[in-house]
Amino acid sequence: MRHLDRDRIALLAGLLAPPATAAVLLPWRAGLPNTSVALILVVIVVAVAAIGNRLAGALAAISAAAWFNFFFTQPYQRFTISRPADIQTAVLLLIVGLAVSQLAAHARRLKVIAITDAGYLARIRDTAALAQSAKAPDTVVAQVTAQLTDLLNLRGCRFEYGTLIGHPPRLEQDGTVTWGRKRWNVDRRGLPDTEVELRTFRNGRFLGRFMLDPTPGAKPSLQARLVAVTLADQAGAAIDTAGTGRP
Structure with missing residues (x-):
């Protein structure tokens, strides 16, 4: 049940965290390069994927790319892009966000497996020791x-x-x-x-x-x-x- 709750929270964060972050950065839009904004949004995507699952990470990546387009590419407050450089940045944000979200989710899964395997190995070790000592x-x-x-x-x-x-x-x-x-x-x-x-x-x-x-x-x-x-x-x-x- 706790995993389900955490995944639901991660899905909600994947949907809301990117626009919230973009809104926080909005006052510095004039002086903050778009590449820096994209990197900050990638960090948000990684954080969502790390606490959730692949779906949450993918949702965060798509949301990040969409709100980057909306707030930081001209014309502003529209889901359109006019400058080729901004198109490239938005596409790279989406691709990198999707990739790192998958890696982060995979790393989380490997951590769970490693912890579980430690318990499994302990069972095997204890039984092997008993098998050698028991008459x-x-x-x-x-x-x-x-x-x-x-x-x-x-x-x-x-x-x-x-x-x-x-x-x-x-x-x-x-x-x-x-x-x-x-x-x-x-x-x-x-x-x-x-x-x-x-x-x-x-x-x-x-x-x-x-x-x-x-x-x-x-x-x-x-x-x-x-x-x-x-x-x-x-x-x-x-x-x-x-x-x-x-x-």
């Missing part, structure tokens, strides 16, 4: 079960040793979900509204499976699903090291 594999299985529940936003999760009963949807090694012979679009539809199996193998040998009970509407990212597969593999390694299919 009983059920300790590792219990931790992985809890981590999967939190990571994939599940209502519940359990582990079945060496069991293959039924044909539930399956979380594959590449992070995709298949149901029967068809691929299930998790990003669009969320996880299936039934238990999903995540099989555990070691050296080509099936050891068991985690049975995932998704929360309705849960849409874990591909990265989260790949981390889930890695955690399940670590549980499999602990079971295999113990030399038994059951703890």
Whole structure:
């Protein structure tokens, strides 16, 4: 919900910030070069894109170019341009604004991914350390079960040793979900509204499976699903090291 609110605020800022900035600069129009005005407006576009998304940044770029035209190119207070130099500046403002808005939004996305990845790596590291130190594999299985529940936003999760009963949807090694012979679009539809199996193998040998009970509407990212597969593999390694299919 906070992301939605921030994006809405960014969209509003993309629409209103450029004309507000142009109005503030208007008293200095006679002595301020148009190129300087354009650079100031580009900064506004970057700021909007950084707090919002690509759409907000693009809206800010278009708004900046339009109000630059309206306030700072002759004839003034009209959406027309008479001088070739002003046309060039307005076009460059639009192009540069669109480009930097995309870069700023992309940088914001990468920052989110990096923070998220740090949490993912911590989960993997902690489970790997437990797998090396735990004498009983059920300790590792219990931790992985809890981590999967939190990571994939599940209502519940359990582990079945060496069991293959039924044909539930399956979380594959590449992070995709298949149901029967068809691929299930998790990003669009969320996880299936039934238990999903995540099989555990070691050296080509099936050891068991985690049975995932998704929360309705849960849409874990591909990265989260790949981390889930890695955690399940670590549980499999602990079971295999113990030399038994059951703890």
